[in-house]
Amino acid sequence: MAGRQKARRVRRLLPLPRCDGPKLHPFEHQNAPIEWLERLAGDRGSQSGGEGSVFKVRINSRLYALKVFKFFNPLTADNNWDMMVDDSVPLKTVIFHIDPFYAECRAYGRIKQAQGERRLKREVVVPCHGYLFLQERDAQLLREKGVDLDDGVVDNGLLRVNKEDGRVRAIVKDFVPGGAGIDTTRSLRKILRDIRSLNKLGIYVRDIRADNFRAGQLVDFGLSHTEPHCVLDSLDEGMVRHYKVEDLVMFDNMVVEEGLVTNVRAMPNRAYCLKLRSRSR
Template sequence: MSKARGNSSHPSKGPLPPGDGPNLHEFRYPNVPIKWIKRLDDEGREGNQAFIYRVRIAAQDYALKVFKFSNPKSNPFYWGTRLQNELPMKKAIFYTDPFYAECRAYGRIEDGRVDGHSKSPRIRQQTAVKCYGYLLLGDRDERWLMSQGHDFEADLLDSEVREALEGDTRVRAIVKHLDESPEPLHAGNIGRAWESVRLLNNYLKIYNMDIKANNFIGFRLADFGSSWTEPHEILQYLDKEGKDIANQKRGRDTQNFNDMIEEEQIPTRLRVVPTSRHQLRSKGEAPWAGRVLPKRRKRNTIKLD
């Protein structure tokens, strides 16, 4: 059953996260009432970092991804390393929280290049499900969501984290395109899906870190809650500690993509071969390693301009 819940007026925070890195703008209708229509993700997966609803805002339907709170102290790359002594809590949140991970990734995707000084051409292909900006939900929306049994895990936010957030604990959400008939991954689009991942990794320096079939809609990635987008404090720290670990993280999407093809049993000649020994899976050499693969038909390259 649908419910209409309005957002209370709130001050804009500008692009998020703040700072010089990639960031995402606020949705153009921040105070328009939200009509909650139905949940789109698996209701049995409350352990996830977010949940997704079909909503209507200003007569248009969207997919709204609503995020739980997180505490940097739960991230092993923060509490388990010397990084906790080098990176203040206020800044650590921007590199460990799933909401900010999506903001950083989508900010880079919208711009289409690493920075204004990048010599690489701007990427025009849509590699991800379209994003329209972030929303900070009002009290009425938050109360309605809690009445549906959602736990935002605000109890994770101790006094140190709340201080870093400057006391602003409004529920965060990201507005995305709603696909009425989402297409799964299959043999016909797996090549384009890999091209999306390759462009994100190599040109935009976005590492999704969670490549799996249900994170794609067609050939486009839909979830960036686990992503690392350069410049990234954790990657910079790992680079200083030893490039082997950092390069393993940068190559993780490659290995996960190939594993996904095998696990989903997608009939394709495409094999994503790791580019270095550091990207081989820990359980041993991949079964296709060293195999001479049949030649594939030449595909049109993606145009960059």
């Protein structure tokens, strides 16, 4: 009886976010016990207190990488979104487009749809298995371990807008052993093709850096913009063009900053490449 009740609760979870555009499905083992094995080195949360923290976990005997997100309130966020978004855009839309958790939901939703339609190869990104709401016992365990969930930004107004109940959000992905980074020319060519493929789908990663790759696959979409997006819809045509090549510029910057010896470039203009090299010194 208890098992059927849990199953019904999981079925009531809807794909997120609750707005137009792509959505991510809930993880199928929503209420299964989580064995927390280790916090993965190099995640954004441990380095800069950013969008969240990534853990190696075991759920139902299988290893996963679980990205646990901090809470996000656009009214207290220090990311200048209000300078880019039109005043007429509802706060709910801002949250669903800019909150890193929802940004990943939207990107992976578009990716999974494209993969299902065979418009995107499966090895482009680390596979995602859906979103997960942590049980309170797991959230408390993380707090006791010193993990900052940024609970203080949550207020009744925020909960009313996004229609959630304050549970800690996470996204479940494949666990990829080994460290982050890229090295070979072959992987660079593949990565550049993958970035272009994502951009054609209306996904702009906005976070192309060596630490964002595992085994040549992108793993983090917390800063991504996926069309339709309130920022892109609010900018003038020139700024939109800038946004749509930002991933390619960041790819070239990454090549220079990592000291990779290669002629692989996204933006082949020689003067531009020389400018990048001068910045990296």
